[in-house]
Amino acid sequence: MEDKNCYPCEQEIIEKFPACPLQCMSPKCKAYKNRVLIDSNKTPVVWILGGPGSGKGTQCEKINTKYGFAHISTGDLLRAEVKSGSERAKTLASIMERGDLVPNDIVLDLLKKAMLEKAGKVKGFLIDGYPREKSQGIEFEKAIAPVTVIIYFEASSETLTKRLLGRAVTSRRFDDNEETIKLRIKTFLNNNEQILAQYHDKLRRVNAEGTVDDIFSQVVQIMDPLVKG
Numbered sequence: 686m687e688d689k690n691c692y693p694c695e696q697e698i699i700e701k702f703p704a705c706p707l708q709c710m711s712p713k714c715k716a717y718k719n720r721v722l723i724d725s726n727k728t729p730v731v732w733i734l735g736g737p738g739s740g741k742g743t744q745c746e747k748i749n750t751k752y753g754f755a756h757i758s759t760g761d762l763l764r765a766e767v768k769s770g771s772e773r774a775k776t777l778a779s780i781m782e783r784g785d786l787v788p789n790d791i792v793l794d795l796l797k798k799a800m801l802e803k804a805g806k807v808k809g810f811l812i813d814g815y816p817r818e819k820s821q822g823i824e825f826e827k828a829i830a831p832v833t834v835i836i837y838f839e840a841s842s843e844t845l846t847k848r849l850l851g852r853a854v855t856s857r858r859f860d861d862n863e864e865t866i867k868l869r870i871k872t873f874l875n876n877n878e879q880i881l882a883q884y885h886d887k888l889r890r891v892n893a894e895g896t897v898d899d900i901f902s903q904v905v906q907i908m909d910p911l912v913k914g
Contacts, residue, residue: 723800723830729754729809729911730830732816734880735838736873737866738848739893740900744838745811747901752912755803758813762795763787784868786876789821793828800829808912809833818876819883835884836907838893838900845870 723730731754735741745756767778773791780787792815800810816822826832849866881888891903 722797722828723804723810725830725833728804728807729833731809731811731911732822732832732835733811733813733838734835734877735893736840736842736845736877737869738845738852739838739840740848740897741813741838743897744901744904745813747897748811748904748908751905752809752908753807754809754811755800755807756811756813757796757799757803759792759796759815759817760813762799763792766791766795782865784865784872786817786872789818789824792821793824796825797829816880817873819879822880822883832884832887834907834911835881835888836891836904837881837888838891840893842870842874844894 733741733745742756742758745754745758748754749756763777763781767774767781777787777791796812796815803810812825816825822832846866850863889907891900891907893900
């Protein structure tokens with residue numbers, strides 16, 4: 686779409702969205718110039734989706750080891766913010782304990798900082814647990830970078846609950862209790878289908894019911910062409 690000329694492309698950069706009616710995200714488009722933080726054509730951006738307990742974190746560490754991609758977990762970023770004692774820490778803790786979604790502007794801010802710290806030092810980014818609703822994906826691509834591919838780890842609610850209850854015994858995470866677990870899974874399922882439908886062409890599904898190695902063998906089939914390409 687770089688050969689198209691829309692009205693905003695002839696204007697000065699506007700600090701409001703939507704800036705470009707075509708939403709082409711072309712580097713030649715003034716509406717997006719200096720806004721996208723990461724060039725995902727050179728540094729792939731992979732969204733890692735799946736319910737809590739689907740094994741995303743474990744698989745991300747294996748991907749990191751094999752391919753040199755940075756693993757950025759929104760859950761870890763939020764929990765670190767809660768422990769930091771910042772002004773918004775108490776509000777975040779309350780939201781997370783209820784199993785609700787954290788306001789997107791907070792999550793995006795944390796993601797931007799984490800990704801900029803690693804930009805130029807890694808071969809790609811694994812964004813673990815984001816987006817969690819349709820609008821979040823849209824805002825991420827406008828503010829940070831277009832997603833390259835989405836890996837979705839599929840597992841039943843029963844499997845997710847069993848895994849999280851087992852983890853709760855040793856994790857000491859404040860959000861690993863049965864009531865919060867059920868709320869987190871419900872919130873995830875309520876939003877997930879809309880996200881997947883929005884990115885059908887970039888979606889890759891992985892059966893997450895098996896062993897860690899079985900699951901990773903599926904991941905490798907997705908990652909190898911992406912890296913070699």
